[in-house]
Amino acid sequence: MNFQLIKVLSIIICLSAALANDTNSSIDILHKKVSNLIYETSRTIDSFFGNNYNDIKVKNGSYLQTSLDSYMESGQSFQYRFNIKYRVHLPKTQKRLNLILEDFKDTISKDQSNSETVLDTANSNDYIIGLQLQTLDTKYTSITYGAGIKFGSLSPDPYLTIKLKKKLYFPANWEWTLYEKIRLYLDAGVDNIIGFNPIRVINPYLKLSFPNFYRYIEDLNNKNEIVNSMVLDQYIGNKSGLSYIFSIYSSGDSDSTFKLQYYYTGLSFMHYFEKNWIFYLIEPGLIFRESSNFATHGRIMFQIGLKFGKIDIFNREQFQ
Numbered sequence: 001m002n003f004q005l006i007k008v009l010s011i012i013i014c015l016s017a018a019l020a021n022d023t024n025s026s027i028d029i030l031h032k033k034v035s036n037l038i039y040e041t042s043r044t045i046d047s048f049f050g051n052n053y054n055d056i057k058v059k060n061g062s063y064l065q066t067s068l069d070s071y072m073e074s075g076q077s078f079q080y081r082f083n084i085k086y087r088v089h090l091p092k093t094q095k096r097l098n099l100i101l102e103d104f105k106d107t108i109s110k111d112q113s114n115s116e117t118v119l120d121t122a123n124s125n126d127y128i129i130g131l132q133l134q135t136l137d138t139k140y141t142s143i144t145y146g147a148g149i150k151f152g153s154l155s156p157d158p159y160l161t162i163k164l165k166k167k168l169y170f171p172a173n174w175e176w177t178l179y180e181k182i183r184l185y186l187d188a189g190v191d192n193i194i195g196f197n198p199i200r201v202i203n204p205y206l207k208l209s210f211p212n213f214y215r216y217i218e219d220l221n222n223k224n225e226i227v228n229s230m231v232l233d234q235y236i237g238n239k240s241g242l243s244y245i246f247s248i249y250s251s252g253d254s255d256s257t258f259k260l261q262y263y264y265t266g267l268s269f270m271h272y273f274e275k276n277w278i279f280y281l282i283e284p285g286l287i288f289r290e291s292s293n294f295a296t297h298g299r300i301m302f303q304i305g306l307k308f309g310k311i312d313i314f315n316r317e318q319f320q
Contacts, residue, residue, distance in 0.1 A: 062089045067279075067305025068121065069114075073287065074297040079114040082121035083305070096134035104128050104150055108193070108215050108227050109249045110264060110287070110299075126152035130159070140167050150185065159185045175199040189218030207233040221253040239276065243268040245285070263288040266299070280304045 069081040088099040104126040106113050115124040130148015144163040149156045161183045168176040179195035192215065199209045208231070215225045229247035236242065245266045252258030266285025273279070281303040288294040 063087055063307060063309030065305060065307040067303050068118070069112075069301060069303045070118075071299065071301035073299045077116065079116060080118050080121045081112055081114045082125060084127075096137060098132045098134075099130075100132055100146075100148070101127065101129045104152070106217070106220070108213050108225050109251070109261070124153070126150055126154070130161070132161075132163075141165070150188070155187075157185045157187045159183045159188075173201045175201075185219070187219075190216065191218070192216045205235045207235075209233070221255060223251060223253040224258060225249070225251045239272040241270050243270075245283075259290065261290050263294070264299075277307045278305075279307070 064084075064086045066082070066084045069083065070078050071081075072078045082103065084101065084103050086101040089096075106126070113124065115121045128148060128150050130146050132144050132146040134142060134144045136143040142163075142165045144161075146161040146163070147159065148161075149158050151157075161181065163181040164179070166178040168178075170176075175198075177195070177197045177199065179193075179197070181193045183191040185191065194214045196212045197209055199207060201207050209229075211227070211229045211231060213225075213227045215223075217223045217225075227247055227249050229245065231246075232244040234242040234244075245264070245268060247264045248260065249262050249264070250258060250260045264285060264287045266283050268281060268283040270279060270281040281301070283301040283303075285299045285301075287297050287299045289297065
């Protein structure tokens, strides 16, 4: 195991905690400046759509979150991935127009595209930039249309998208979420994700969910993927949380039979520092891959991140 990396992450976490407790620290001032820049960008773009400015709506809807993942399986070296999600909320449009920028994830499995060095992580990703228009948003139903461009390692590829979400509430304390997002790329073709997630709120500190996702990616040799999961979230105060995870991943494409690829079980711990904008996540687990006859392999993931603007902590939908 790369103990040097663990040392570096430990230093970053300890340093971040110390800085978060210092209200006059330079990093705290930097955070305020970046958050204000995000709000100002939203104000500037939003000014084209009218004169009735609402600062509260801008601040509630605009944010930037970025993080660095580092993970390793038994017998392998550490891999790294850079994540970013940036949203500019434009409240004057009344129909909830948003400008988005985010990294493109090419699979719903644990095996995201990655880099072997930290410095190459940002350059190895593809990214999505576009506009989203939410035409319907009720307690039970939301419909969002969008258009944009995927760019990065390949030539820019324009796309159109539609996202549908339906929520049902029965019986008591159960929430059933149905979800579909379709992107149609000019060159890459169809990218379709369907989700089904029953959620049971046990008490204010415990939540049980069963996230299930299907994905079809035309550009990856007509690849089909399915993830079935069970997750128990335990909230420890306002700044920490544990997640107990079990998942099964299956996939196949035009050249391979659709089959089970791995079982995974893990324990995830996430903690936010004093000011709720610096966080880290540690997730040790075990993975049983079909390619190794389901032998047991240890896996560990470290994540450290920053958020600017306002975003609900522990809201998993923000990171999808």
